[in-house]
Amino acid sequence: MSIVALRWLDPPAGPAIELLDQTRLPVSETALTCTTVPSLVDAIRRLVVRGAPLLGIAGAYGVALAAARGDDVTAAAQALAQARPTAVNLGWGARRALGAYLRAAADPDQEVQRGAARAALREARSIADADEQACAQMAELGLALVPAGARILTHCNTGSLVTAGEGTAFGLVLAAHRAGLLTMCWIDETRPLLQGSRLTAYEAGRAGLPHKVLADSAAASLMAAGQVDLVVVGADRITADGSVANKVGTYGLAVLARHHQVPFVVVAPVSTIDFGTADGASIPIEQRPPEEITHLAGQRLAPAGSDAYNPAFDVTPPGLITAIVTESGVIQPVTRGNLRVLSPET
Amino acid sequence: MSIVALRWLDPPAGPAIELLDQTRLPVSETALTCTTVPSLVDAIRRLVVRGAPLLGIAGAYGVALAAARGDDVTAAAQALAQARPTAVNLGWGARRALGAYLRAAADPDQEVQRGAARAALREARSIADADEQACAQMAELGLALVPAGARILTHCNTGSLVTAGEGTAFGLVLAAHRAGLLTMCWIDETRPLLQGSRLTAYEAGRAGLPHKVLADSAAASLMAAGQVDLVVVGADRITADGSVANKVGTYGLAVLARHHQVPFVVVAPVSTIDFGTADGASIPIEQRPPEEITHLAGQRLAPAGSDAYNPAFDVTPPGLITAIVTESGVIQPVTRGNLRVLSPET
Numbered sequence: 001m002s003i004v005a006l007r008w009l010d011p012p013a014g015p016a017i018e019l020l021d022q023t024r025l026p027v028s029e030t031a032l033t034c035t036t037v038p039s040l041v042d043a044i045r046r047l048v049v050r051g052a053p054l055l056g057i058a059g060a061y062g063v064a065l066a067a068a069r070g071d072d073v074t075a076a077a078q079a080l081a082q083a084r085p086t087a088v089n090l091g092w093g094a095r096r097a098l099g100a101y102l103r104a105a106a107d108p109d110q111e112v113q114r115g116a117a118r119a120a121l122r123e124a125r126s127i128a129d130a131d132e133q134a135c136a137q138m139a140e141l142g143l144a145l146v147p148a149g150a151r152i153l154t155h156c157n158t159g160s161l162v163t164a165g166e167g168t169a170f171g172l173v174l175a176a177h178r179a180g181l182l183t184m185c186w187i188d189e190t191r192p193l194l195q196g197s198r199l200t201a202y203e204a205g206r207a208g209l210p211h212k213v214l215a216d217s218a219a220a221s222l223m224a225a226g227q228v229d230l231v232v233v234g235a236d237r238i239t240a241d242g243s244v245a246n247k248v249g250t251y252g253l254a255v256l257a258r259h260h261q262v263p264f265v266v267v268a269p270v271s272t273i274d275f276g277t278a279d280g281a282s283i284p285i286e287q288r289p290p291e292e293i294t295h296l297a298g299q300r301l302a303p304a305g306s307d308a309y310n311p312a313f314d315v316t317p318p319g320l321i322t323a324i325v326t327e328s329g330v331i332q333p334v335t336r337g338n339l340r341v342l343s344p345e346t
Numbered sequence: 347m348s349i350v351a352l353r354w355l356d357p358p359a360g361p362a363i364e365l366l367d368q369t370r371l372p373v374s375e376t377a378l379t380c381t382t383v384p385s386l387v388d389a390i391r392r393l394v395v396r397g398a399p400l401l402g403i404a405g406a407y408g409v410a411l412a413a414a415r416g417d418d419v420t421a422a423a424q425a426l427a428q429a430r431p432t433a434v435n436l437g438w439g440a441r442r443a444l445g446a447y448l449r450a451a452a453d454p455d456q457e458v459q460r461g462a463a464r465a466a467l468r469e470a471r472s473i474a475d476a477d478e479q480a481c482a483q484m485a486e487l488g489l490a491l492v493p494a495g496a497r498i499l500t501h502c503n504t505g506s507l508v509t510a511g512e513g514t515a516f517g518l519v520l521a522a523h524r525a526g527l528l529t530m531c532w533i534d535e536t537r538p539l540l541q542g543s544r545l546t547a548y549e550a551g552r553a554g555l556p557h558k559v560l561a562d563s564a565a566a567s568l569m570a571a572g573q574v575d576l577v578v579v580g581a582d583r584i585t586a587d588g589s590v591a592n593k594v595g596t597y598g599l600a601v602l603a604r605h606h607q608v609p610f611v612v613v614a615p616v617s618t619i620d621f622g623t624a625d626g627a628s629i630p631i632e633q634r635p636p637e638e639i640t641h642l643a644g645q646r647l648a649p650a651g652s653d654a655y656n657p658a659f660d661v662t663p664p665g666l667i668t669a670i671v672t673e674s675g676v677i678q679p680v681t682r683g684n685l686r687v688l689s690p691e692t
Contacts, residue, residue, distance in 0.1 A: 026649035186655070189639060189647075191537060191561040197639065197648040205649050213639055213648050214655040215537040216563040217595025221631075221660035224597065249563025251570065255605045256598060285567075293535060293543065293559050297645055301535075302543040302559050303372030303551050309532070309560040314567035 003160040003203065005054055006128075008061055008121070009033070015068035017061050019049045022161055026202040037066050037076040044083040044090070047193065051162020052089045052236045052272055053131050059093030060124035067101050067117035074098065086245060086286045086313050088237045088274050097123045128164040134269040134327035135165025139175035142232075142325040145265055146176045150229045153186040153219060156247035157199035158234035158267070168267040169232040170203060172325065177209050185211040186228060188219060190247060192292040192310065216249050223260040231257045235268035235324075242318030242334035243280025244268075248311050254320035263322040270326045275343045280315040288312045349506035349552060351400055352474075354407055354467070355379070361414035363407050367394045368507060372548040383412050383422045390429040390436070397508020398435045398582060399477050399615070405439030406470035413447050413463035420444065443469045474510040480615045480673035481511025485521035488578075488671040491611055492522045496575045499532040499565060502593040503541035504580035504613070505549040515578040515613040516549060518671065523555050531557040532574060534565060536593060538638040538656065562595050569606040577603045581614035581670075588664030588680035589626025590614075594657050600666035609668040616672045621689045626661035634658045 009016040017040060021030045032048055034040040040062045043049055049058050059080045066076030077098040081091030100123035104116035112119075146152070152173055159170035166174050176182040185204055190196035197213045204211040214222065222228055231253055237245040244250070244266050257264040277283060290308035294301055302308070323332035324339075331338045355362040363386055367376045378394055380386040386408045389395055395404050405426045412422030423444040427437035446469035450462035458465075492498070498519050505516030512520050522528040531550055536542035543559045550557035560568065568574055577599055583591040590596070590612050603610040623629060636654035640647055648654070669678035670685070677684045 027646065188563075189537070191535070191563060194647055197652070197654075201648045201652040205651055212653050212655045213636075215594065215639060216561070217534075217537060217598055218655060218657055218660070220598030220601060221594065221657060222655065224660075248561065248567065252563055252566030252598065252602060255566060256601055259601045259605070290559075293561060296642055299643055300373060301540055302547045305551055306372075306543070306547040307558045308543075309558045309564060309568065311564055311567060314564070314570070 003206065005161045006049060006058060006061065008064070008124070015065055017058070017065055019043055020161070021048045022050060022199060023048055026198055034065070036069070037062055037071060037079060040065065041079050041083045044080070051157065052087060052234065053163040053168065053269060054161070055084070055087045056089030056093035056271060057124065057128045057131060057164055059090040060097035060127045063094050063097035063101065064117065064121040064124045067120040073101050073120070084286060085284055086236055089271060092271055093127055096127060131163055131269065132165035135163050135167055135171045137327035138168060138267050138269065138325050139166065139171045141330050142172040142265065142267055143175055143179060143181070144330070145230070145263065145323060145325070146172070146181050147229055148181055149183045150176055150181050151184040151186065151227055152176065152182065153188065153222070153228045153231045153253070154200065155188040155196065155233050155249055155253055156190045157195035157203070159200065159203040161199055161203065168234040168269065170200060172232055172267050173209065174207055177207065183210065185209050186219070186222060187211055187213045188216045188249065189213055190249060191216055195247070219253060220256050223256055223262055228260070228262050231262055231264045233266055235266050235272050236313055237277070237283060238266070238268060238273045238324065239277040239279050239283060240275050240339065241279045241336045242321065242324065242331070242339050243283070244316045244321060245280070245283045245285070245313045246316065248314050251314040251316045254316040258320050264320060265323050265325060266321055267325045270328050270342050273339065273342060275345070280317055283315055285314070286312040349549060351507045352395060352404055352407065352510070354410070354470070361411055363404070363411055365389055365395045366507070368396055368545065369393055372544055380411070382415070383408055383417060383425060386411065387425050387429045390426070397503070398433065399509045400507070401430070401433045402435035402439035403470065403474045403477060403510055405436040406443040406473045409440050409443035409447065410463070410467040410470045413466040419447050419466070439473055442473060477509055477615070478511035481509050481513055481517045483673035484514060484613050484615065484671050485512065485517040487676050488518040488611065488613055489521055489525060489527070490676070491576065491609065491669060491671070492518070492527050493575055494527055495529045496522055496527050497530040497532065497573055498522065498528065499534065499568070499574045499577045499599070500546065501534040501542065501579050501595055501599060502536045503545035503549070505546065507545055507549060514580040514615070516546060518578055518613050519555065520553055523553065529556065531555045532565070532568060533557055533559045534562045534595065535559055536595065537562055541593070565599060566602050569602055569608055574606070574608050577608055577610045579612055581612050581618050582659060583623070583629060584612070584614060584619045584670065585623040585625050585629060586621050586685065587625045587682045588667065588670065588677070588685050589629070590662045590667060590670070591626070591629045591659045592662065594660050597660040597662045600662040604666050610666060611669050611671060612667055613671045616674050616688050619685065619688060621691070626663055629661055631660070632658040
């Protein structure tokens with residue numbers, strides 16, 4: 001049974017957005033229903049719903065929710081966009097639904113005006129549909145980069161829990177499995193929030209993939225032992241020069257992959273590319289609460305008074321990336337010029 | 347106030363060995379007093395006392411305890427050596443104290459014979475004293491490698507909890523702090539057993555060091571941001587070519603340090619060097635239970651059925667190591683020839 005991370009509920013149950021509460025996986029599969037934008041913003045902040053593509057979809061549905069409720073839709077879009085600073089998709093999805101809403105609301109035809117909320121919802125649905133299609137296309141295009149018998153290392157969680165389809169990087173792993181190319185999926189546990197051991201292992205188990213979880217720090221010796229043929233990761237934001245902001249630990253993997261001559265592939269939809277940001281140095285990196293490091297599940301790990309450095313993301317420069325797989329093509333080598341082909345302005 | 351991980355208690359409180367219970371750190375500082383060898387063996391098994399140098403000392407004091415009580419000293423030494431069969435130092439320390447006891451007990455001079463228990467205790471004390479001195483010497487020699495204002499990254503736990511002195515790598519960090527050279531001690535949390543966030547952070551807090559804990563995977567971007575001037579780690583075993591087996595994650599740090607041109611320094615006593623093993627490839631790597639990754643403190647993290655890859659150690663080749671600091675001198679560059687100077691056979 002496939003995993004549905006986000007679902008729109010029409011009346012009479014809605015208008016509402018039902019989320020699979022990812023903070024409770026894999027122990028419990030619990031749905032959280034958001035009937036207001038502030039509750040959705042809170043869910044986004046608490047990582048109930050997470051992952052770049054899904055956040056774009058959540059942002060769009062959030063605007064549709066505000067519109068359906070008759071809230072201030074522009075204010076709602078702004079609140080959603082700011083829920084997590086590094087996640088460019090959030091603002092992108094919110095703005096797309098807001099644009100559809102505002103265009104309809106400003107239409108001279110009163111019938112169209114009255115349907116503005118439905119226009120926002122249609123836009124959210126179309127983003128979700130496009131994402132599902134993009135996942136399938138990325139997996140298909142990415143397969144060309146997967147050798148037979150591949151042992152693929154992945155980081156964080158990039159599957160059905162974070163997209164409307166089968167995922168970005170993990171979608172490619174799944175496609176490789178289906179194509180008979182996969183020998184092993186190595187899953188970094190991905191501290192501090194353990195998206196790898198909690199969520200990707202959950203998805204891998206559901207899909208019947210051969211997989212093993214490892215401490216993030218064990219990836220290096222695994223590569224040294226020749227046990228990794230390919231590293232695939234997703235992206236939270238890709239800047240115009242091809243720098244990739246992604247879950248903390250991604251950059252270290254890229255350095256290790258280069259050192260061990262293992263291809264390092266980023267799988268992300270075109271919507272992840274932020275052509276308005278020139279380079280990786282311009283990406284604001286979200287610092288998350290130290291308690292994510294010093295505590296686990298309410299239990300104290302570090303002594304009282306110990307502070308922690310806890311960036312959510314890091315930035316991998318284009319020079320360390322073998323290829324970026326998008327739904328519109330594979331960028332290889334990763335250069336500003338090659339990326340520009342995907343810009344909406346070209 | 348300095349941390350004493352192990353203390354010998356003379357009569358009237360003793361004979362006994364008082365241990366700081368490391369399984370309860372950092373939440374609670376509890377002493378455990380062992381008045382018999384079986385209780386000490388149990389404490390060793392339960393990791394109340396741990397760390398290669400300290401286990402050697404515990405083994406020796408355990409034999410002294412058996413001798414002071416009038417127990418079967420040879421049987422006690424055997425029981426101690428087998429408490430954790432992979433910890434070579436344990437048997438080494440027990441055998442040294444047993445040797446001192448048996449030599450005295452076999453002495454023709456009855457006065458010496460009667461003092462056999464005291465001879466075992468003297469030997470244990472001398473092992474501890476030598477370890478304490480070695481720590482001080484390594485710290486002093488290592489200081490030459492620490493720049494002013496240093497931000498030092500360390501991994502695992504290498505301080506007063508695992509030595510009779512101030513530690514190996516952590517001893518150097520402390521010395522740098524006292525010398526006014528330390529701006530920040532970055533502490534890798536060190537998954538899976540969190541020796542960094544639980545124990546090194548505890549030692550850093552007690553010593554008043556400026557410190558922050560981080561997820562192991564955050565070290566890469568910290569280096570990229572120019573926030574690390576030096577990496578210092580301990581060693582579990584150093585082979586004749588200068589390869590260093592140490593806590594998993596050490597090798598990845600060495601690759602990252604090289605990529606970012608950050609010096610990577612190993613601090614370890616000469617007793618860690620295994621001249622009988624030619625190179626890193628010959629070191630057997632202990633695989634530990636998957637539950638250390640899939641569970642934490644009895645709580646399941648990964649879904650049921652998920653397996654884990656969990657090596658306890660990794661091996662860093664000499665080419666990635668800037669220097670090895672021992673109590674007998676600093677080896678730099680790390681080559682077979684330079685190391686050989688420290689061999690007991692030269």
